[in-house]
Amino acid sequence: MRRDMVDIMEMAENQGRASGEYSEMWSGSYREGFRLKESDIDIMFWPNDHRVIWDLSQSQYYNTHGQTLILCDCSDSPPGFTLLYLLSPSRNQVIQGACVRVNSEYYISSSEYRMIWCSATLPDSIPHGPCVSGVISGGAEYEFAHCFVSDFWPPSASSWIDRCHSWPKPHIANEIVKNGCHFVPVGHKLGRHEHNEWRISFSFAEHKLVYAMNHCQFLTYGLLKLFLTEIINNGLSDEDKLLCSYHMKTAVFWVIQQNTLQQWCPQNLLECFWNCYKLILKWVYDRVCPNFFIPQNNMFLSKVHGEAQHQLFIRLYGLYENGLAFLLHSPSIRSCNINVLYNPRLSICTNENTLISETRFDKELWREIHTIIIIVVMGISCVNRVVDLCGFYVTCLHTIEQMIDLPLLTQYQVVMLQKLTAIVIQKTAFILHIATYTNENKLWYRADKISCHMVKLAAKFGCITDMLYIAMYYYKTLGYMEALSIIEMIKVKLAQPYVMYLSNVDTKMYTEAVGGQSWSTKIKKAVDRDIQLDNDIHYINELVPEQQSALQNSRPSLRIPLFVLLYMLEILCYRHVDTSRIQTALDDLQTLVHHDQGQLIPLLYRDISWQILGICQQVTGNLQAALYSYQQSLRHEPFHKIQTTTEMRIQETCHRLLN
Template identity: 60%
Template sequence: MDFSRNVETGFQHLCESVFVRLCQIVGTSVQVAFRRETKEIYEMVQRRVAENEDVIEMQSGSIREGFRLEGSDFDYMYWYNDHRVIWDMSQSEYYYTENKTLILSDSSESPPGFTLLELLTPSRYRQVQSACVPKNYRLFISSSLFRQQTQKHDYPGSREHGPCESGEVLGRLEYDFAQCLACDFWPPSASSWINRCHSWPDRRVVDDIIRNGCHFVPIGNPIGLHEHEEWRISFSVAEHKLVNTMNHCQFLTYGLLKIFLKEVIDKQSAETNKLLCSYHMKTAVFWVIQQNVVPLWCPQNLLVGFWVCFKLLLKWVYKGVCPNFFIPQNNLFLTKIHGSAQRNLFLQLHGLYEKGLVCLLQSPSIRSYITDVLYNPRLSICTNEGRMKSECEYDVELFSEIDGNGSLAPQNLDRCIKCLQTLELMIGLPLTQYQVVTLQKITASILQNTSFTLHNMYKNTDLNKQMYIADRMACHMLKLAAKFGFIFDMMYIAIYYYKALRYRDGLSITEIIKVKLAQPGLMYNRYVDSERYTEAVGGQSWSTKMRQAVAHDITLNNYGCYIDELTTEKESALQNKRSELFIPLFVMLHFVEFLCYRHIDTTLAQAALEELQVLVRHDQGQYVSILYRDISWEILGICQQMTGNLQAALFSYQKSLTQYPWNGIHTASQMRIQDLHTTDMVE
């Protein structure tokens, strides 16, 4: 009896140890919550302010689900807001066809999970009209032609991968962009899923999923009759909602399967590498949770859930059938796992199965946490998530997520006003604490956009009274934004003062910013001295921390005009489909100082330029992100050209062209170089 109890205790300790390790790799429940919720509130605002003619953006994939694993893709889906797919003609009555393009799904000749899409009403997009092919006096949108028409290849090395445009940024960040079509109705072929939902998810979640419909991504079934015309039904939104309903132990089990796939299964052989993917892992977790095979999902039982999922995968590979969670008739293995590859993959997985949970020792990320328990079975393990991360560690990631989801780029004053009205209405919603602080940052961003839009409307008019009123309103909004934004939000006030020819006022703001940035407890992006940060603002509200001790980089809306000297860069970025310029805060600080001092003191202007030059040339990534080096070298070149140092300016523009084109300003760099040459100003 004591032996059984010891074995059981040892197993629980093993599960707890892996749970702790997964919280370190995948994240605690708190981290996962604010990753999801900051993105959710951002997308909620986007949807509410979207116009009929807009293209809607939605993040999908593992990062959207709350993972931040090394190698996680940045997946985005895009669709035309004025295009909708319907399943039968009766659904057309829900739309005003004068401003909606309707598309009819016809799955009568397609395998489960796929369909043909017939264009019922004309599209205003050339990409859609050009992708149409006639068939039996009807126009169908060809998925392969649609991919060709819509994939932009804005980033170096991008390629077509399934329905997506894929690539890597600097060999580190992988991305998948999928242009798709939206449907407001749940697919009839997935109706059986609704009836299966007895224990999980609950009825409220099921109803929410059904209300949100589905999407169609441009890829056909290779063994179907119409591979190049067919589209695949995508349940990305439904999957996000299902993942969000998992408890943290279930989510960590999903994370462990992803890690096990990457570090163990994919290392077995070159032939079977990449046959299984993350989507198969997620599908297995969905089925296991819904079938209620694991009686209790908790830290002490974590490896039980993992093993049940692994056995289900083994069964699927043996049979060559992985049923889609929403449309089981759609076999996800159909075109990939068969023949000798299937046999070899099964043998490899079965070999791991025979080893039992010891097979986890092949995972470098997990191994040491298992051996610690095996060598010390009486080891005491704390699974209290609150003690796993410090306040500073949580703040670093939270503020990074808020910054990444806190900026909108409205195109004109009407859009700015609509954003402000939307934000006002959202204040009364039942928001989480993370969503409230994210909404606070979004509000600051819209106030800043509105300020510069107002100034640009009246700066070249003779309407002095209106100019005065606009200036007063703009200044008030910028100061208000700085009160509940980050330290760097003060930078927009300095930019505005320079634009309004109030150079000394602008410099007084840059001096305040410099004092704040010199604080030993400053959190700049992810760089921070945790002890000093905690001493300075530990235990205070997030709003106080943001205002007093946290800074990130600057974003400028390319639909407006913030600094006239960057007009060429703004136009280049817009041509390359970039709605914002991303500029390192310290680069912008020295840039504005230089611009203001040129009108007051040329010696101090030269000093600001020298500081900028040292920063751009010698920073190792702490203050000038590698992604923003294109604009940093460009700004340095602009300043050098303004002082007459044309050779140095030419060198800086050329250096800008050699950087990764994150901001899409390479056209501007080329124009500036050409201008230097054509005017014979450079020998």
């Protein structure tokens, strides 16, 4: 399910980009289907109008008027690394700005390229290896790698093709070779041109190989990852960690391809793990970890050597002498049924249908959709400098329309496209309203009718939360009574005991109400999430200063708890139609913000929640309470980067109190 969701979103992103300047590929353990604590979200971006070639004869396959070619120069680099020589000046200012002179020729410097993109990403991002790293809401880490692509398989990896006799299957191997490779901006630490070299990346090949694993092979890979993080690297700083997840993945690849096991099945899970562990132990002893695609690239060369290597081997060998019981040092493994460690003949249940309830699976599904949407907004913000937002979203809708007719779409991909459709229609409606604002009543009325119809249509595709966009639209167009009517409808739906919000749900009620029904039905009837307001689009005038402040700090959106925004809209509407009911709504909002323990307001969203409470108190004339709320907003983690606006509101409130 997780893989299907990422696959369809990646496809939609690449087919629907308005400018077409960049393509993307999700990679790493998140793409592979893991959701462990260390499973960060890796996305690679590369310019479509630049292609890397291995020799000049390959230039015949390109139109050099539309493509800028880059030539690999591996002559003075360690195996698996290369210099990138720009054959002609690039129209891309970032690429041109990263060029340096090496041996009288212009090459693209990996360190310069990485530094330029780091400064262009979110303000709290930091360089990490070849990537730009940071944290999104919920604590998940992301890593964006800005790279280049080659349509050709590296000559230095030709031996890999010859090894593919039993695994992977020929059609998978052919697809991998046909898609070439990538180049990520990091050099070899022992190379002569460390700051200018690029590492050859096989990320596409790797996720295809992981997809090609059977269930036991994937479980073995996961077991190795837990062993690494919870036993070997537990408590170590990044500098002291000699082994990484990529070494574990490489070991599984080699063991599968060398076919050293009779059968990869759950009953043999511990034997499979043991074989991989012994291979890693041998690598550490020999100080050689051969890259799976380019064996000449010894991935231990720059770090696993000397006293550090000796101590690591002693530790690993000590665990080896203790046997499989050392896995009990892993909290994740220890929390499971451990009888199998003492009696390996016991069978191991790995059937998710019996291990995971319908409600838990649905929680995971909605969480996946939510997280992927957040990352997509970040990706658009960091790579696509979209000017014509309306045209961009129209292109997205056209792309979704084409994808709906694709054969073999899974049920997970359909519900992902359903949610994506709702989001795109909502955004288009608000942009269309702004873009068609005119003094001509007839034209305005027509545009307003279309936009209003669009937000209503989006609510039919989306979850209960999406109805709130209808209320926002009515408020924006002065339809206060209509907005209040929608708010009352939402309250009735939210009051149902089976509604799932932020993964909080009454399992029994949820199962009785929507158990066994389609996800399209569930998402419309029983699912809620927080509200995402893109900072490029103005939804509520009272929040525009917060959006501008966040946008100046490269925050692409405000993420507002559903109930906070619901009460805010109610207060703002009552201010225009029935002031006697404002205080009740304000009391509800104040009680929620003051006393919620993370059930309805996630900790990361408390800055914006206190801010909204302050705005509502200020517009209703309670300046002293508003001042206190703004001060509380500053005391919480500045996730939304709205401190500038908060300080401005504090100054304005103090000025009004003094006068």
